[in-house]
Amino acid sequence: MRFKPLLSLTSKTIVLPQDNIDTDQIIPARFLTTTSRKGLGAFAFYDWRYDEDGAIREESPLDSHDPVERAILVAGSNFGCGSSREHAPWALADFGFQAVISSDIADIFKSNALKNGLLPVEVDQKTHQRLLNNPGEELTIDLEKQTVRLSDGWQTVFEVEPFARHCLLEGVDPLGHLMNQMSLIEQFEVERA
Amino acid sequence: MKPQSLFDKLWSRHVVVPETREAPAVLYIDLHLIHEVTSPQAFAALKERKLPVRRPALTIATLDHSTPTTPPDGNGALAYATPEAAAQVQTLIRNCRKHDIRLLDLDDPQRGIVHVIGPELGLTQPGKTVVCGDSHTSTHGAFGALAFGIGTTEVGHVLATQCVLQRKPKSMLVNFNGETPQGVTAKDMALAMIAEIGADGGQGYAIEFAGGAVRALSMEGRMTLCNMSIEAGARFGMVAPDETTFDWVKDRQYAPRGPAWAAALKAWRALPSDYGAAFDKEIDIDASRLRPMITYGVSPDAAAPVNGVSPAPRSDEEKRAAEYMRIEADRPFSDIPVDRVFIGSCTNSRLSDLREAATVMRGRKVRAGVTALVVPGSESVRRAAEAENLHLVFIEAGAEWRRPGCSMCIAMNGDQGAPGELVISTSNRNFVGRQGKGVRTVLASPATAAASAIEGRIADPRPYLQETREMADAV
Numbered sequence: 001m002r003f004k005p006l007l008s009l010t011s012k013t014i015v016l017p018q019d020n021i022d023t024d025q026i027i028p029a030r031f032l033t034t035t036s037r038k039g040l041g042a043f044a045f046y047d048w049r050y051d052e053d054g055a056i057r058e059e060s061p062l063d064s065h066d067p068v069e070r071a072i073l074v075a076g077s078n079f080g081c082g083s084s085r086e087h088a089p090w091a092l093a094d095f096g097f098q099a100v101i102s103s104d105i106a107d108i109f110k111s112n113a114l115k116n117g118l119l120p121v122e123v124d125q126k127t128h129q130r131l132l133n134n135p136g137e138e139l140t141i142d143l144e145k146q147t148v149r150l151s152d153g154w155q156t157v158f159e160v161e162p163f164a165r166h167c168l169l170e171g172v173d174p175l176g177h178l179m180n181q182m183s184l185i186e187q188f189e190v191e192r193a
Numbered sequence: 194m195k196p197q198s199l200f201d202k203l204w205s206r207h208v209v210v211p212e213t214r215e216a217p218a219v220l221y222i223d224l225h226l227i228h229e230v231t232s233p234q235a236f237a238a239l240k241e242r243k244l245p246v247r248r249p250a251l252t253i254a255t256l257d258h259s260t261p262t263t264p265p266d267g268n269g270a271l272a273y274a275t276p277e278a279a280a281q282v283q284t285l286i287r288n289c290r291k292h293d294i295r296l297l298d299l300d301d302p303q304r305g306i307v308h309v310i311g312p313e314l315g316l317t318q319p320g321k322t323v324v325c326g327d328s329h330t331s332t333h334g335a336f337g338a339l340a341f342g343i344g345t346t347e348v349g350h351v352l353a354t355q356c357v358l359q360r361k362p363k364s365m366l367v368n369f370n371g372e373t374p375q376g377v378t379a380k381d382m383a384l385a386m387i388a389e390i391g392a393d394g395g396q397g398y399a400i401e402f403a404g405g406a407v408r409a410l411s412m413e414g415r416m417t418l419c420n421m422s423i424e425a426g427a428r429f430g431m432v433a434p435d436e437t438t439f440d441w442v443k444d445r446q447y448a449p450r451g452p453a454w455a456a457a458l459k460a461w462r463a464l465p466s467d468y469g470a471a472f473d474k475e476i477d478i479d480a481s482r483l484r485p486m487i488t489y490g491v492s493p494d495a496a497a498p499v500n501g502v503s504p505a506p507r508s509d510e511e512k513r514a515a516e517y518m519r520i521e522a523d524r525p526f527s528d529i530p531v532d533r534v535f536i537g538s539c540t541n542s543r544l545s546d547l548r549e550a551a552t553v554m555r556g557r558k559v560r561a562g563v564t565a566l567v568v569p570g571s572e573s574v575r576r577a578a579e580a581e582n583l584h585l586v587f588i589e590a591g592a593e594w595r596r597p598g599c600s601m602c603i604a605m606n607g608d609q610g611a612p613g614e615l616v617i618s619t620s621n622r623n624f625v626g627r628q629g630k631g632v633r634t635v636l637a638s639p640a641t642a643a644a645s646a647i648e649g650r651i652a653d654p655r656p657y658l659q660e661t662r663e664m665a666d667a668v
């Protein structure tokens with residue numbers, strides 16, 4: 001898949017302060033019987049957004065903003081743990097998120113997110129706490145410089161796996177990179193046989 | 194040469210292109226397992242780019258997640274939860290046909306849960322790299338394989354190139370020292386470890402399980418332990434192969450034979466970690482102090498001994514969890530009523546698990562008002578269990594005996610609890626809503642789940658196991 005290069009992003013945040021938000025929360029399993037990767041935003045955090053009767057839950061911040069204004073999700077620690085379903089980042093990206101910030105993000109989710117134009121940003125505890133305490137704050141995430149800048153000038157750095165960063169910045173597809181190594185893959189197979 | 198760990202050896206033997214600062218390693222994949230839920234979009238991506246499946250013989254497919262566990266009706270029709278579920282199954286069948294991939298189809302006598310069938314067929318072997326679009330792929334590490342879960346985009350990468358892009362994670366050694374007491378199973382070891390290191394304690398690590406209590410485990414037990422590595426955040430869990438491993442693999446359908454077997458054994462015997470191999474982190478757990486475990490919260494690290502009391506919440510998080518679970522502080526777990534019991538999933542649905550549950554249930558009845566579901570991990574497990582009449586033990590006790598599948602582990606095939614119900618489950622995740630909207634999940638071993646089915650409350654299985662032992666001794 002190819003994505004628009006992502007250089008920097010300025011947006012307000014939505015905060016879900018809970019720790020250990022697992023991919024079953026991000027998209028419940030009953031919505032996984034799909035064969036497409038499109039349109040899953042409707043099911044993102046479904047049971048957090050809607051009550052038993054399908055009415056929007058007042059207490060959920062997820063639908064309280066104009067989608068164009070809130071492209072950054074701030075969440076508690078160990079975000080995206082559990083199942084490896086790529087449906088989770090598909091759903092979040094389709095819902096309009098372009099980045100998710102936490103103190104730590106589960107490995108498989110991180111890897112899946114990076115392949116779908118959803119930037120996982122791991123920040124230090126202090127910044128994390130500040131972001132959790134100030135929902136709706138406007139931030140700028142700069143992927144090129146790997147910085148998160150808050151409205152009052154507070155700035156912190158984060159790290160993205162260099163290859164994934166390169167792919168995001170250039171809009172490059174990792175499968176293309178793998179295909180380019182085909183002769184080495186073939187050689188490996190021959191040598192092992 | 195520098196001493197190498199099992200993990201180092203497995204990793205280095207599969208590196209096609211080494212990792213650099215700029216790019217991850219290109220890692221070769223020996224065995225690729227797929228199922229209906231995480232593969233359709235990968236095949237679609239291939240189609241979009243007009244790419245073939247490069248090595249179809251190295252991928253094997255099964256149907257498990259969306260498939261009903263009830264038998265077909267008179268016309269052979271299956272009771273799918275939704276038309277989408279049926280379409281998903283049909284999509285995998287079509288994709289496998291088109292790309293010449295072996296599929297354990299609905300009527301295949303070897304069909305089963307993806308992490309049950311790989312080892313059963315002898316496809317999972319020491320020294321292999323194994324991937325699947327499924328986080329519990331760590332299960333296969335029990336054989337001394339490098340096995341890890343990947344996302345759907347990566348499933349596409351493997352289909353197209355037989356490789357994935359990976360950076361080498363850090364390594365962790367978890368030693369279970371000593372011997373586990375009677376009635377303590379691999380599931381209890383897994384839950385105790387997760388409680389100790391936390392749901393993110395293994396984040397970024399590949400775990401090797403070692404120590405006397407791990408060596409003493411059967412292959413089934415080792416699979417249970419490795420299965421739940423991911424519940425501690427670790428994508429990889431592994432156990433060094435030994436005679437127990439070789440005995441298990443020998444003579445299975447895809448196992449090497451004749452001279453190839455001898456050669457394989459020689460290679461496999463060289464896999465265990467060298468003396469003095471370095472790990473980034475080491476953890477010691479005294480196995481002799483372990484007890485049967487259950488979970489009381491909505492994260493797998495909220496685990497405690499079954500004969501204890503519920504702890505007081507220490508954070509807002511834990512408070513919310515306690516409210517959802519409706520478990521007040523300082524309450525003996527044995528006071529908590531159970532509505533439903535699920536024995537199954539890739540964690541605990543193998544023959545030994547069913548035997549363990551049957552030992553407790555034999556000659557007893559599931560408490561009135563409690564629903565119990567027993568779902569074998571594969572058709573092979575089902576046949577083996579039926580040959581021993583285990584199904585009759587469950588049926589006579591008042592439990593339901595089903596066809597293989599993921600069933601209530603993920604509750605996407607229609608098998609699920611009702612809102613508010615408390616389910617004691619041998620699966621691996623107690624997340625909010627995992628077993629149905631509003632369902633409260635308590636994770637436990639098959640013996641603990643079975644004992645709880647009988648008492649209608651969370652119950653310690655040890656008295657039942659003790660009684661059975663005494664009866665056996667008396668004979």
Ligand code: SF4
Pocket residue numbers: 257258306307308327329538539540598599602603620621
């Ligand atoms: S049994 Fe559960 S954990 Fe295992 S593969 Fe199926 S859904 Fe996943």
